Amino acid sequence: MTILVTGTAGFIGNHLALRLLEAGQQVVGLDNLTPYYDVRLKEARLKRLAQFSGFTDVRMDLEDRPGMQALFEKHKPSIVVHLAAQAGVRYSIDAPHSYIDSNLVGLGNVLEGCRQSKTEHLLFASSSSVYGVNTKMPFSTEDPVDHPISLYAATKRAGELMVHTYAHLFNIPATCLRFFTVYGPWGRPDMALFLFTDAIRQGKPIKVFNNGHMRRAFTYIDDIVESIVRLIPCTPTPVKSESGLAPGVSPVAPFRVLNLGSSETVALERYIELIEENLARKAIKEYMPLQAGDVPATSADVTDLQSVIDWRPTTTVETGVKNFIAWYKEYYGAN
Numbered sequence: 480m481t482i483l484v485t486g487t488a489g490f491i492g493n494h495l496a497l498r499l500l501e502a503g504q505q506v507v508g509l510d511n512l513t514p515y516y517d518v519r520l521k522e523a524r525l526k527r528l529a530q531f532s533g534f535t536d537v538r539m540d541l542e543d544r545p546g547m548q549a550l551f552e553k554h555k556p557s558i559v560v561h562l563a564a565q566a567g568v569r570y571s572i573d574a575p576h577s578y579i580d581s582n583l584v585g586l587g588n589v590l591e592g593c594r595q596s597k598t599e600h601l602l603f604a605s606s607s608s609v610y611g612v613n614t615k616m617p618f619s620t621e622d623p624v625d626h627p628i629s630l631y632a633a634t635k636r637a638g639e640l641m642v643h644t645y646a647h648l649f650n651i652p653a654t655c656l657r658f659f660t661v662y663g664p665w666g667r668p669d670m671a672l673f674l675f676t677d678a679i680r681q682g683k684p685i686k687v688f689n690n691g692h693m694r695r696a697f698t699y700i701d702d703i704v705e706s707i708v709r710l711i712p713c714t715p716t717p718v719k720s721e722s723g724l725a726p727g728v729s730p731v732a733p734f735r736v737l738n739l740g741s742s743e744t745v746a747l748e749r750y751i752e753l754i755e756e757n758l759a760r761k762a763i764k765e766y767m768p769l770q771a772g773d774v775p776a777t778s779a780d781v782t783d784l785q786s787v788i789d790w791r792p793t794t795t796v797e798t799g800v801k802n803f804i805a806w807y808k809e810y811y812g813a814n
Contacts, residue, residue: 480599482711483556485509485541485589486563487528488521490667491604491658494704495560500531502708507535507554509563515570515577516668523810524665541585551592558711561589562604564634567669568772571631582634583641590645600714601653602707603642607696607740607777608632609657616744617696617778620657620727620736629772639736647732652714656707659740659779663700663799664806671747672800675754676807679762685751689769693747694776696740699799702792706739709788727783740779741792753797757804 482499486492487508496506508528512521528534535554539546541563565571565581586603593601610618611626627633639655646653662672678685687693715735718728728735751762769775785791807813 480557481505481507481554482558482560483507483509483554484560484562487536488512488525489562490665491661491700491703492560492562493524493527493665494700495562495707496528496534498704498708500528500533503533505533506531507537507550507556509537509539509541509550511538511540513565515565515567520665520668541588542580544588547588547592548595551596555596557599558602559589559593559598559600560602560707560711561586564604566631566667568608568629568631569770570669571629572772575630578630578634582631583637586638586641590641590651593651594645594649598651600711601642601651602710603638603653603655605639605655605657605736606632606635607657607659607738607779608774609636609639610777611774616776617742617780618738619780620738620783628774631772643729643732643734646729646734650733652733654710654713654715654734655736656710657736657738657740658703659696659698659738659777661698661700661703662803664803666700666803671750672754672803673807675751675762676758676804679754679758679760680813682760682763684763684765686767687747687751687764688767688773689775690766691748691764692775694744694778695747695750696743696777696779697745697750697796697799698739698741698779698792699794699802702741702794703739705790706784706788706792709790710737713787735783737784737787738779738781739784739792740777740781741794741796742779742781743796744776744778745796750796750800753800754804757801
């Protein structure tokens, strides 16, 4: 079958496409190499995929409606894993239109493509950010998600609603994946692990927000990819409970929402300690208040995920940070 993966020059999309290609799948990869961060890193990721004859590289904006229509008409993907988006909570405060264009208009074009090509399963990348000001831990798909505190989170929640509507109206089986702080080799330079590693190696200060009182469900990239690969053949069906509604699924559409995250919540200070240990250097810390749009803690309830695929993320943060630092040193030739 042909699998369309959007965002193949991105962190998660690149790892997923590589895994699928190694398994012998035909992958159409879509990306526009936006300069949100170092394009050279994105190009290096794509080189990992170019060696496979089953990979088709498409460079296009999601917002290009005629182009997206032509792509779906030509390739007719059986599976669509929609990972491309404008990422970043803090950047959404400064560049809101980028999020509206990519995360809403672009998603609309993907959904129309799925409708026209009768896609067998759409997997959509949402985010733990949709939980907003929720304080009950761990975050569960049963929890309300009505109060996002960043435009990024709002576009992801709106995306979930758009996906549900298309699943209902056009019978497109769809799974929304709420990712929790994904990290690992080939990761994003705007994420804490990359930023901290860069700064500590160069002897520069790192900004530690919320005065260090941050906790995250740091989730290793291989665990994310394993979850998605296992979910691809698991298409949802409408589910009703005695009350007419069941958590995370729809009573009227082949649709579900799942958390993809580590059940281990790690303090940011511990995360920094592990970077220091692997670099054999100490961090210079600048303690800062909580930034607008950020939340002090996240924690993932993955009970629903485990019930669907009989598996949950297992990689410890000790192993994950060690693997990232090893990749970083090799990629940048750093000591």
